[in-house]
Amino acid sequence: MANFVEVMEKSVVCLNLIDRDSQHLVTTLIEAAVTHGVLPQIHKDEAIRAILKREMSASTAMPDGIALPHGRTDCVTDIICIIGIHPDGIDFGAPDKQPSHIFVLLLVPATVACNHIHFVANLSRRLMEQSVRNDLLAAPTRECVLQAILSHSDEGSF
Numbered sequence: 001m002a003n004f005v006e007v008m009e010k011s012v013v014c015l016n017l018i019d020r021d022s023q024h025l026v027t028t029l030i031e032a033a034v035t036h037g038v039l040p041q042i043h044k045d046e047a048i049r050a051i052l053k054r055e056m057s058a059s060t061a062m063p064d065g066i067a068l069p070h071g072r073t074d075c076v077t078d079i080i081c082i083i084g085i086h087p088d089g090i091d092f093g094a095p096d097k098q099p100s101h102i103f104v105l106l107l108v109p110a111t112v113a114c115n116h117i118h119f120v121a122n123l124s125r126r127l128m129e130q131s132v133r134n135d136l137l138a139a140p141t142r143e144c145v146l147q148a149i150l151s152h153s154d155e156g157s158f
Helices: 004-009 022-035 041-057 115-127 130-138 142-150
Strands: 012-014 070-073 080-090 100-109
Touching (some): 041 070, 041 100, 130 142
Parallel strands (some): 012 080
Antiparallel strands (some): 080 100
16 A cells, blocks of 8 residues: 555645535546546546545534545545645535635545555644645645645654
């Protein structure tokens, strides 16, 4: 299984999202994974269902404009990460009732234990830093998005 940096470096990044609701946003991010060749077209619908099923059980939105939608599926063999930045933000069910602007969608292999929990914890610690969130929201390119996340050191990264 790839480590944190490897997964991030393979991430698809979508800037300036304009979707108006969570279902469309999830679909847009999954379609970007297909377009960029990290998810085969044949698995698109299964991936969308996995994410939306997980979201129905409980929102993955966090305070401070962050959401980490994720789902377990047999259609991937390693973690696939798609990062989306939505300048206007949308209601994703955050506990602070504020719109979510930063989305990190993860597709996780169904057969792997809970290794993705370490990835999510590592990512969450980075995203809780106001400076990282500010850099992400201002990032003009994919490279700037990845630099904002990866430049923040984190002990015990997976």
